[in-house]
Amino acid sequence: MTDLATTERILADLIAFPTISTDSNLAMIDYLAADLAALGADIETFQDPTGAKANLFATLGPDCDGGIVLSGHTDVVPVAGQDWTSDPFVMVERDNKLFGRGTCDMKGFIAASLAIARHYRALDLERPVHFAFTHDEETGCIGGQALIAELIAKGLRPSAAIIGEPTEMRVIEGHKGCKEITTTFAGLEGHSSQPDLGVNAVEFAVRYVGELMRIREDLKDRAPQGSRFDPPYTTLAVGQLSGGVAHNVIPGVAELAWDLRCVQPGDEAFVDAAINTHVAGTLLPAMQAVHPNASITTEVVGNVIGLLPTEENEARRIVSELTGANGTDVVAFGTEAGLFQAAGIDAVVCGPGSIVQAHKPDEFIARDQLSACLAMLRGLERYVM
Numbered sequence: 001m002t003d004l005a006t007t008e009r010i011l012a013d014l015i016a017f018p019t020i021s022t023d024s025n026l027a028m029i030d031y032l033a034a035d036l037a038a039l040g041a042d043i044e045t046f047q048d049p050t051g052a053k054a055n056l057f058a059t060l061g062p063d064c065d066g067g068i069v070l071s072g073h074t075d076v077v078p079v080a081g082q083d084w085t086s087d088p089f090v091m092v093e094r095d096n097k098l099f100g101r102g103t104c105d106m107k108g109f110i111a112a113s114l115a116i117a118r119h120y121r122a123l124d125l126e127r128p129v130h131f132a133f134t135h136d137e138e139t140g141c142i143g144g145q146a147l148i149a150e151l152i153a154k155g156l157r158p159s160a161a162i163i164g165e166p167t168e169m170r171v172i173e174g175h176k177g178c179k180e181i182t183t184t185f186a187g188l189e190g191h192s193s194q195p196d197l198g199v200n201a202v203e204f205a206v207r208y209v210g211e212l213m214r215i216r217e218d219l220k221d222r223a224p225q226g227s228r229f230d231p232p233y234t235t236l237a238v239g240q241l242s243g244g245v246a247h248n249v250i251p252g253v254a255e256l257a258w259d260l261r262c263v264q265p266g267d268e269a270f271v272d273a274a275i276n277t278h279v280a281g282t283l284l285p286a287m288q289a290v291h292p293n294a295s296i297t298t299e300v301v302g303n304v305i306g307l308l309p310t311e312e313n314e315a316r317r318i319v320s321e322l323t324g325a326n327g328t329d330v331v332a333f334g335t336e337a338g339l340f341q342a343a344g345i346d347a348v349v350c351g352p353g354s355i356v357q358a359h360k361p362d363e364f365i366a367r368d369q370l371s372a373c374l375a376m377l378r379g380l381e382r383y384v385m
Contacts (some may be wrong), residue, residue, distance in 0.1 A: 003115050003374045004367065008098065010035070011111035012091040015100035021075040021138045024052040028074050032056055032133055035114055039121040041131070046150050048143070053135040055147040060117060061125030061384065068318075068384060069130040069161035069345070070377070071336060072110040073137030073144070076102040082361035097364040104353025104365040109164025112352065112370060116377040120384070127384040130158055137336055140180055140302020144336035148343050160315035161340040164351030166358055166365075167331070169323055169372045172349035173316050174330035176229060176261040177306030177338065179268060183208065183298045185243070188291040189252035198250035199291045202243040204283055205254040208296070209238055211278045212258060215271055224264055228330045234267040235332075236260050261332060262306060305338030307347060315348040322379045323350065331355070350376070
């Protein structure tokens, strides 16, 4: 069986696991662990506190520092409300494209890694090849944070990591960070005929959003000179606002979900200072003048560390040589690469498929993208022997 055929067989199996972030990924982790164990890999799994999810870290080759990590996340985004032309959890082929939830984001890379592992096992490896497969990347890189903490605690020191997010096999050396925030407004319910006697949590949430939009405009003026990102400045976006129970009830609680994608560390502090000043000086006094127990609380539910371009980066050098890339890019979307970099491991993002297809109905990956990925991974053998 060819590498591509093996990859497609494995990918079909992986797509059949409905590993939506809200659900368990254990069945898929068990599949990956069994496949790699059959190839002679050393296997470690790390369950999350709920016991419903797990990370996998597997190694082929010697037990030593300086290994190369192939990394991917096992979770996928929901399909609810999307108009698919076929079952999203049954892979189908049309026009040399493979359709299914997760085909490009990012089970295609995981499948290719397992297919090429069949070659690595026959090599006399002088340098370990690690496989890192995580849970809950889509909800804030929660699994990746836990896995990196485990590696640090165990004293494992790989030197390079390739994160196979869909980049159309372009070499990505930098991306923005992403801080996901939930702000909760606790007011005072009442009858809508007497709005001044209540504290309308939704109204204050809207006023909070208005201030965020003003801050967002200020961020445009803070774009670093020569920024390579598109857009070149830190972005702020509101994702969800919920609250209220009926037309004639003043809502006592509202919840706002928003995110911040920074191009430079100072922008996070700038936003925090600006919105906190508005809350303390304007919003809270108005709420508590009516109801002293009114509150505005903020929780960071996810904080994806940005990947910073650096002068020296072994992972970038290796992948550039393997792909023949003449240059590198940066992207606006986040990955787990920054976590590896923060742990002292050189990291690069490069994988098959297009981010344009991710999270959409009829998600697909083109066969030629898988073939290009397989060529890169097979060529990696000269860096580990």
